[in-house]
Amino acid sequence: MVSTLMYVALSAFLFVIGVLGVTLRKSALMVFMSVELMLNAANLTLVAFANQWKSVDAQIMVFFVITIAAAEVAVGLALLVMIFRRKNTTDIDLMNTLRG
Amino acid sequence: MDLLLFGIPALVAIVGAIAMLLSRNAVHSALYLLLNFAAISVLYLLLQAPFLFATQLIIYAGAIIVLFLFVVMLLGAERDEQAPHANPWQNRGAFVGGVLLLIELALLYVNNPGTIPIAANLNDGFAAPTEIAKALFTTHLLPFEIASFVLLTALIGVVVLHQRRS
Numbered sequence: 001m002v003s004t005l006m007y008v009a010l011s012a013f014l015f016v017i018g019v020l021g022v023t024l025r026k027s028a029l030m031v032f033m034s035v036e037l038m039l040n041a042a043n044l045t046l047v048a049f050a051n052q053w054k055s056v057d058a059q060i061m062v063f064f065v066i067t068i069a070a071a072e073v074a075v076g077l078a079l080l081v082m083i084f085r086r087k088n089t090t091d092i093d094l095m096n097t098l099r100g
Numbered sequence: 101m102d103l104l105l106f107g108i109p110a111l112v113a114i115v116g117a118i119a120m121l122l123s124r125n126a127v128h129s130a131l132y133l134l135l136n137f138a139a140i141s142v143l144y145l146l147l148q149a150p151f152l153f154a155t156q157l158i159i160y161a162g163a164i165i166v167l168f169l170f171v172v173m174l175l176g177a178e179r180d181e182q183a184p185h186a187n188p189w190q191n192r193g194a195f196v197g198g199v200l201l202l203i204e205l206a207l208l209y210v211n212n213p214g215t216i217p218i219a220a221n222l223n224d225g226f227a228a229p230t231e232i233a234k235a236l237f238t239t240h241l242l243p244f245e246i247a248s249f250v251l252l253t254a255l256i257g258v259v260v261l262h263q264r265r266s
Contacts, residue, residue: 002106005209007143010110012205014136016198017117023194026185029126029172033133036164037117040140043152051147054226056235059149060243063236066152066159067247071254073164077171078258090177093185 007048015041028080028090032073039069105146113139126178130168137161151229 014037021034043062050058084090116136123129141156172178185191225231236244 002102002146006106006110007147009205009209010113010143012201012208013114014117016201016205017114017121019201020194020198021121023197024121024191027126027177029168029177030129033120033129033168036160037120037133037136040137040160043156044140044143047144047147047149047152050149050227056227056231057239059152059227059232060235060240062149062152063155063232064243064247066155068250070159070164071250073167074254075257075261077167078261081171081175082261084175084177090175093187 004048004052008045011041011044011048014038014044026091026093028083028092028095031092032076032080036069036073039065106143109139109142109146112136113143124179126172127169130165130172133168134161134165137165148225149227151227151232 018034018038018041021037022031025031025034043065046058046062046065050056050062080090083095087094113136116132116134116139120129120132120136123132137156137160141153141161144150144153144156
């Protein structure tokens with residue numbers, strides 16, 4: 001049986017890649033995809049510990065995370081399409097209208 | 101055998117994630133992300149979560165990635181990253197942050213507190229879809245209703261966002 005810690009290590013590694021994606025990439029689409037990757041890494045940890053303690057509650061939490069992620073992607077991509085119509089770019093460095 | 105079953109999807113997930121990060125083309129990135137999600141769904145199956153395996157494939161691979169691909173192709177923003185970041189410190193900061201997180205991960209292993217306690221309930225079918233449904237519609241009924249409300253709000257929000265204004 002594979003140790004839970006290995007799943008946790010894998011999910012930590014995926015999370016780090018997601019963090020790098022959010023900070024390194026410039027396209028808002030890529031930032032969104034990296035956020036999805038981080039959500040998935042967190043989900044993997046939850047499922048691994050659910051299996052460790054044989055408890056169903058963490059899996060239900062993952063179900064809710066997936067639901068919220070779907071809602072978030074729908075709204076986020078709608079916003080992105082609106083911004084693209086106005087500015088003709090998805091570069092997050094150029095989305096600084098509200099900058100003080 | 102167990103290690104092989106874990107190792108292959110884990111390797112595919114890592115390769116998919118790194119390829120997503122490095123790919124210049126947003127369509128390729130989305131497809132690598134799909135590979136990563138599929139590998140993670142196989143890991144869910146290994147972790148005795150068949151319901152989440154199906155949910156992951158249907159919602160993430162089937163809906164979210166398709167939405168991403170649709171928006172990328174609709175906008176024609178496949179290669180929308182010409183210039184480097186306006187703030188030159190951002191890339192260096194990202195690498196420092198990534199290395200710090202990996203060091204933290206290594207410390208987790210060095211200071212390994214020993215084995216995690218094993219559950220008293222060793223029933224392998226603890227997360228069968230029927231059990232999930234039972235918990236979802238009894239103990240977690242309120243969050244379930246709130247989730248449906250959140251989805252409805254997102255739906256209305258998207259429609260309002262895309263209304264043509266006079």
